Amino acid sequence: xxxxxxxxxxxxxxxxxxxxxxxxxxxxxxxxxxxxxxxxxxxxxxxxxxxxxxxxxxxxxxxxxxxxxxxxxxxxxxxxxxxxxxxxxxxxxxxxxxxxxxxxxxxxxxxxxxxxxxxxxxxxxxxxxxxxxxxxxxxxxxxxxxxxxxxxxxxxxxxxxxxxxxxxxxxxxxxxxxxxxxxxxxxxxxxxxxxxxxxxxxxxxxxxxxxxxxxxx
Amino acid sequence: xxxxxxxxxxxxxxxxxxxxxxxxxxxxxxxxxxxxxxxxxxxxxxxxxxxxxxxxxxxxxxxxxxxxxxxxxxxxxxxxxxxxxxxxxxxxxxxxxxxxxxxxxxxxxxxxxxxxxxxxxxxxxxxxxxxxxxxxxxxxxxxxxxxxxxxxxxxxxxxxxxxxxxxxxxxxxxxxxxxxxxxxxxxxxxxxxxxxxxxxxxxxxxxxxxxxxxxxxxxxxxxxxxxxxxxxxxxxxxxxxxxxxxxxxxxxxxxxxxxxxxxxxxxxxxxxxxxxxxxxxxxxxxxxxxxxxxxxxxxxxxxxxxxxxxxxxxxxxxxxxxxxxxxxxxxxxxxxxxxxxxxxxxxxxxxxxxxxxxxxxxxxxxxxxxxxxxxxxxxxxxxxxxxxxxxxxxxxxxxxxxxxxxxxxxxxxxxxxxxxxxxxxxxxxxxxxxxxxxxxxxxxxxxxxxxxxxxxxxxxxxxxxxxxxxxxxxxx
Numbered sequence: 248x249x250x251x252x253x254x255x256x257x258x259x260x261x262x263x264x265x266x267x268x269x270x271x272x273x274x275x276x277x278x279x280x281x282x283x284x285x286x287x288x289x290x291x292x293x294x295x296x297x298x299x300x301x302x303x304x305x306x307x308x309x310x311x312x313x314x315x316x317x318x319x320x321x322x323x324x325x326x327x328x329x330x331x332x333x334x335x336x337x338x339x340x341x342x343x344x345x346x347x348x349x350x351x352x353x354x355x356x357x358x359x360x361x362x363x364x365x366x367x368x369x370x371x372x373x374x375x376x377x378x379x380x381x382x383x384x385x386x387x388x389x390x391x392x393x394x395x396x397x398x399x400x401x402x403x404x405x406x407x408x409x410x411x412x413x414x415x416x417x418x419x420x421x422x423x424x425x426x427x428x429x430x431x432x433x434x435x436x437x438x439x440x441x442x443x444x445x446x447x448x449x450x451x452x453x454x455x456x457x458x459x460x461x462x463x464x
Numbered sequence: 465x466x467x468x469x470x471x472x473x474x475x476x477x478x479x480x481x482x483x484x485x486x487x488x489x490x491x492x493x494x495x496x497x498x499x500x501x502x503x504x505x506x507x508x509x510x511x512x513x514x515x516x517x518x519x520x521x522x523x524x525x526x527x528x529x530x531x532x533x534x535x536x537x538x539x540x541x542x543x544x545x546x547x548x549x550x551x552x553x554x555x556x557x558x559x560x561x562x563x564x565x566x567x568x569x570x571x572x573x574x575x576x577x578x579x580x581x582x583x584x585x586x587x588x589x590x591x592x593x594x595x596x597x598x599x600x601x602x603x604x605x606x607x608x609x610x611x612x613x614x615x616x617x618x619x620x621x622x623x624x625x626x627x628x629x630x631x632x633x634x635x636x637x638x639x640x641x642x643x644x645x646x647x648x649x650x651x652x653x654x655x656x657x658x659x660x661x662x663x664x665x666x667x668x669x670x671x672x673x674x675x676x677x678x679x680x681x682x683x684x685x686x687x688x689x690x691x692x693x694x695x696x697x698x699x700x701x702x703x704x705x706x707x708x709x710x711x712x713x714x715x716x717x718x719x720x721x722x723x724x725x726x727x728x729x730x731x732x733x734x735x736x737x738x739x740x741x742x743x744x745x746x747x748x749x750x751x752x753x754x755x756x757x758x759x760x761x762x763x764x765x766x767x768x769x770x771x772x773x774x775x776x777x778x779x780x781x782x783x784x785x786x787x788x789x790x791x792x793x794x795x796x797x798x799x800x801x802x803x804x805x806x807x808x809x810x811x812x813x814x815x816x817x818x819x820x821x822x823x824x825x826x827x828x829x830x831x832x833x834x835x836x837x838x839x840x841x842x843x844x845x846x847x848x849x850x851x852x853x854x855x856x857x858x859x860x861x862x863x864x865x866x867x868x869x870x871x872x873x874x875x876x877x878x879x880x881x882x883x884x885x886x887x888x889x890x891x892x893x894x895x896x897x898x899x900x901x902x903x904x905x906x907x908x909x910x911x912x913x914x915x916x917x918x919x920x921x922x923x924x925x926x927x928x929x930x931x932x933x934x935x936x937x938x939x940x
Binding site for chain 1: 470471473474475488490491492493494495514516518520521522523527826828829830
């Protein structure tokens with residue numbers, strides 16, 4: 248029963264809101280915070296949201312594109328542990344709406360909180376997104392960039408666990424995009440076999456999403 | 465216990481109190497190691513770091529273990545030298561005596577010499593070691609490039625091109641694996657599971673045609689995003705386009721003739737390739753001059769006319785080979801310059817290599833990123849070395865006492881090894897510098913550098929006599 252309704256991109260409208268910056272401004276601070284958190288709380292749990300629309304009967308994935316190539320944030324992200332994509336010399340960087348789960352928060356609660364913070368509207372009305380299945384898991388065995396969709400056999404304590412959730416969008420919605428990002432819709436063929444362009448996590452989404460039965464409304 | 469347990473992983477081991485454990489299976493976990501260390505009277509593990517293949521996270525079979533004191537670490541080879549984990553006899557070495565690359569090659573050597581039992585279909589646990597030995601070093605080279613003109617120089621590459629990788633040496637007493645010919649990159653690991661009959665079918669080669677982005681050739685059929693400037697869509701269309709990346713900063717690479725000479729050893733006609741690359745790059749960037757990647761306005765028509773966003777398979781693999789050759793020879797040259805004390809040229813060499821790779825067609829690939837990162841690490845280390853080269857003499861005398869004491873004890877364990885006295889001194893220098901400055905980067909540099917040296921040697925590259933001697937000493 249893995250039926251997923253997709254609506255055309257034109258059903259959605261896009262506005263802007265204040266920039267949303269990451270917690271860590273530099274690579275080093277990100278590593279350090281991860282190490283400290285690991286000692287205190289154990290493995291970090293992150294969630295990322297897969298939001299799909301369709302055009303021409305092909306699913307498109309909504310991605311946040313970083314808007315300021317010269318900003319420290321951009322440079323940091325390209326050096327970030329999670330980063331395995333294009334070089335920072337002027338090309339773009341894409342990520343999914345993502346964040347860390349807080350203590351005591353369930354995955355669903357956290358996912359909704361994060362996606363509302365990232366793309367939710369600010370006029371008081373609530374976007375009716377639903378968190379559906381987990382589409383993939385990635386683990387980071389060390390405090391470094393590489394992540395893998397399995398825990399390497401010798402590693403009993405991964406440092407971060409990232410879960411990607413498929414989000415069901417309502418038929419119509421307004422997305423407020425922080426000013427430092429652009430929201431783009433990437434067709435699946437653009438991502439397929441393109442980890443050079445998007446990193447292994449995003450580039451493997453066409454495969455993991457293939458099991459769903461998409462209905463193009 | 466939770467607290468202590470987790471802090472083991474949250475930092476780098478202090479080499480003074482540490483030792484290497486090697487020749488383990490890839491599935492031997494950190495908990496196994498911790499239990500073994502404790503069971504043999506070495507106390508609790510303070511810090512633990514496994515060495516793994518970056519491409520797939522698989523353990524390389526050795527790790528660096530820090531215990532509570534230096535004396536415990538000195539005792540480690542005695543206490544653990546003869547024991548086995550999962551039917552594999554462990555190799556132990558004190559961290560100050562030996563460095564990671566040496567250890568890795570030592571481990572591989574032991575495996576190749578058949579220190580583990582002869583493979584049979586029954587002894588599944590031992591067989592991985594055999595195969596792993598032969599593929600241990602090429603395990604990292606699991607993905608190689610189309611033209612095997614550079615057989616030995618294969619850093620990890622996520623590029624899905626499946627050509628004929630070089631065959632690992634067959635081990636005496638070991639049946640050749642079924643796939644004698646085409647050997648897709650992932651296969652060495654399956655082989656190492658010791659189930660040769662159950663290999664999954666080879667991966668079908670994934671043509672890169674899909675990445676020639678149809679998006680770019682559609683004249684006006686781009687998804688409409690009302691407030692989004694077409695630039696976003698243009699950027700989307702060109703995402704991953706390595707070529708478009710360097711529109712803004714274009715200079716023809718300055719080719720140092722000395723550089724070219726080094727690289728001409730590596731089989732392919734490097735100089736020619738570089739010249740081609742430079743020429744092609746210039747023409748490509750001319751084509752893209754009307755298109756800006758982020759923030760500009762580009763009409764779909766332009767994009768249709770200009771070159772495909774993703775370079776062809778051949779170009780990619782060519783470029784990757786070139787980049788690898790560049791980075792390996794750059795590092796080799798830089799290290800020999802540094803050893804000779806000529807930091808200026810070492811730094812220049814590294815800088816140029818970084819520039820060349822960044823400007824290449826595949827600058828975006830992970831392999832290039834890794835290369836650039838390691839070159840930059842080298843560069844950093846080099847610069848710090850340069851600064852400290854005056855201070856080193858002072859460190860040497862104070863460090864000499866420490867190292868001497870440790871050396872006396874350590875030498876018993878390694879009495880069978882010939883170690884060049886000069887190399888030892890230099891090692892000690894480096895070690896002291898590291899300890900004094902906590903330069904973890906230097907270890908990584910050496911990992912990279914010496915790993916490349918290993919591969920360079922195996923592929924028959926000409927490397928300096930100094931490096932060859934060192935490698936020979938390692939190799940024994």
